[in-house]
Amino acid sequence: MGKRVLLCDDEIHILRAAEFKLKRAGYEVRVASDGEEGWELIQQEMPDLVVTDCQMPRLDGLGLIARAREHETTRELPFFMLTAKGLELSHADLAERLNVLGVISKPFSPRDLLRSIDEVLQPAAASG
Amino acid sequence: MKSFCGCTFTAVFAFVLASASAVAWFVHLFVTPLTWSLGVGAFVAAMGAAIAAAVLSADRTRPVRDAFGRYLNELSQSDSHTFCDPSETPMPRQLERSSWREVADELRRMLTEMGNRVRELETTRSAQEIRSRRALDETERLRSILANLGDPVLVVNGYDEVSLANPAAESLFSFHLEGAEQRALAGLVRCQQLVDLLLTTNHRETSGRRTDEIEIHDDAGNVHWYRATACRLPLFREGKSAQETGGQGTVVVLRDVDREKTLQKRNAEFVSSVSHEMKTPLAGIKAYVELLADGDADDEETQEEFLNVIDTQADRLQRLVENLLNLARIEAGVVSVNKNHRSLNEILEEASQVVQPAAEAKSIKLCVELSPLYLGVYADRDMLLQSAINLLSNAVKYTQEGGKVTLRSRAVDDMIVYEVEDTGVGLSEEDSQRVFEKFYRVKKDKDMAQGTGLGLPLAKHIVEDVHGGTLSLESKLGVGSKFTAAFPTAGTMS
Known part of the structure; x- marks a missing residue:
């Protein structure tokens, strides 16, 4: 059974592209259109990694990560941020304060997104 | 003898x-x-x-x-x-x-x-009397200029005491210099940043001016931004040493830059919003092009789906750029406005025809209830048409399937009015106040339809700035919204 990845984004076409790429690579993918929905999915079925947009309705990406860090079970859950925001997001702050693995800027390459996820979830395969 | x-x-x-x-x-x-x-x-x-x-x-x-x-x-x-x-x-x-x-x-x-x-x-005495009178006149003139200057001005002597302050400065820092027991700079001026600027300028060896942007909190706790320019004063009492005259001293002039700061912030937010709004459709185009190029879409159906996404996102990008350009042109006043006497009903009829297919696709009933009177407006036809299309398509977007959108026109007193009313999702009070801001999109409704967040601000600019009218909104969450555009009349006839 493949590793589970949760994708959170309010742009359906972005979700679809990322989901398509990851599924073809053998990942089990869940999608959510905002942070609240994402948090519900995390609680239902713990993913191995989460990729989240920053700006979303109801609960944004930063709120979702902050909430995850408050809970024992999700404190170490790996997060990537996929965002169109530029310098207004401090990558160093995200890494230090919220333990975010990395920020992938939109427009993004599904190929690069897959490679980043592979490096975390399948390090041996990624290096090989 | x-x-x-x-x-x-x-x-x-x-x-x-x-x-x-x-x-x-x-x-x-x-x-x-x-x-x-x-x-x-x-x-x-x-x-x-x-x-x-x-x-x-x-x-x-x-x-x-x-x-x-x-x-x-x-x-x-x-x-x-x-x-x-x-x-x-x-x-x-x-x-x-x-x-x-x-x-x-x-x-x-x-x-x-x-x-x-x-x-x-x-x-000699006459010449001295003339010089003395001129000097007195000049002093009085300078005192009057300083007193009426809107910019706060402070002078600090060599002992770091406030030796002069115009009324604007006294008001800003809430003190009255005449009769003040304590004149020490740090005691009178409650802004550490300004005190530091004055002290540094007052005690350094070299002359020349120093400028700093400082933040001052008023009694109500509001923050005001000032650009402070400080420079050392020359020794002005002949034959007296710096010690006798209290040193050279420093003058500082404060210029209110609140408006400038607000504009800077608004511009930064605008650029950030534009960049974000452009990156989103671009992200779709780039991702799907890459998937196609990598051969990830095996079957024809998937390929077609991906190509459709690319096409839709390219259209979205184009709409965004067009709206942005139109808005920028109208705001800057560089758009050529071709105003003439027009029939409002004719323009509204045309707008309803443009939006009709979108309404039909969602089974929304588009009711056109135009006045039987000729409603004359002095307007730019294309712009007025654009404003009506924007309001109508906004209503169609945020009305559920099977809902109703009504377009009305009528003459009210000396105004010509058209209304777009829907039975859609409606807006909260907060959203109603912000819906005409550029790029503002109601969060809870983002999934209902794609939008640039520029259609309503553009309509408002067209109605108000180009045609001297008003565009207002009445809305109730869960019930619907009504946009009312009112223009000065250019003639009605039956």
Whole structure:
């Protein structure tokens, strides 16, 4: 059974592209259109990694990560941020304060997104 | 002969006394120049007495004595200007032939010299009075300029005390310098950043100005931004050392830059929003192009799906750029406006036809209830059409399937009005207030339809800035919204 990845984004076409790429690579993918929905999915079925947009309705990406860090079970859950925001997001702050693995800027390459996820979830395969 | 000699002695003695009194008077003259003529008069009178005593002793000199007396009398009644011109007080003929002539000549020469000196002093005094009056006028003028200056101005002396503050500065920092017991800068000015700027400028070796943007909190706790320009003052008291004058001192002028700061912030937010809104469709295009190029789409159906996404996102990008350009042009006033007398109903009819297919796709009933009257507006047809299309398509987007959108027109008093009413999702009070902001999109409704967040701000600009009308909104969450555009009438007829 493949590793589970949760994708959170309010742009359906972005979700679809990322989901398509990851599924073809053998990942089990869940999608959510905002942070609240994402948090519900995390609680239902713990993913191995989460990729989240920053700006979303109801609960944004930063709120979702902050909430995850408050809970024992999700404190170490790996997060990537996929965002169109530029310098207004401090990558160093995200890494230090919220333990975010990395920020992938939109427009993004599904190929690069897959490679980043592979490096975390399948390090041996990624290096090989 | 003996008697003559005695009289001569008396005369010489009187002359000396007269001279002494003259000298005393002219000394006095320097102190109070206005009394010079009295001095001259006293001198001449004393001189006259002396000489009269001399001439009284010799009857044979009576004609000369009389002439001399008259001459002295004439001189005593003259003013200083007369002495400078001998033709004004010509010497009597009797004196020209006698031995008294030398005395008269000497007397005349002394008076002339003194007269000249008095005139010089008068000229000097007048010039000084003019300079002094000018300086006073200039000081008063500068004081008035400073008092009426809207920008706060503070002057700090070499002991870091506030030595001058205009009313704007006193008001900003809530102090009154006149009568203040404590004048220390740090005690009066409650802005550490400004205090630091003044202290640094006041105590450094080099001159030149320093500028800093500072944040000042008013009594109500509101933040105001000022650009502070401080520079050292030159030593302005002649002959005094820096210690005696309290050092050179520093002046600072504060310029209110609140508006500038707000604009900067708004511009940064705008650029950030534009960038974000452009990146989102671009992200879709790039991702799907890559998936196709990598051969990830195996079947034809998936390929078509991906191509459709690319097409949709390219359209979205194009709409965004067009709206952005239109908005920028209207805001900058560079768009060419072609206003003419138009029929509002014709324009609204056309707008409803443009939106009809989108309404049908969602089974939304589009009701067009136009006034039977001719409603004339003085308007740019294309722009007004654009505003109506934007309001109608917004209503269609945020109305659920099977809902209703109504377009109405009518004349109200001296205004021409059109309304777009829907039975859609409606807006909260907060969203109603922000819905005309650029790029503002109601979060909970984002999934209902794609949008740039520019359609409503553009419609507002067209109605209000281009046509001098008003665009207002009434909305109730969960019930629906009504946008009302009102224009000054250009004529109605049945």
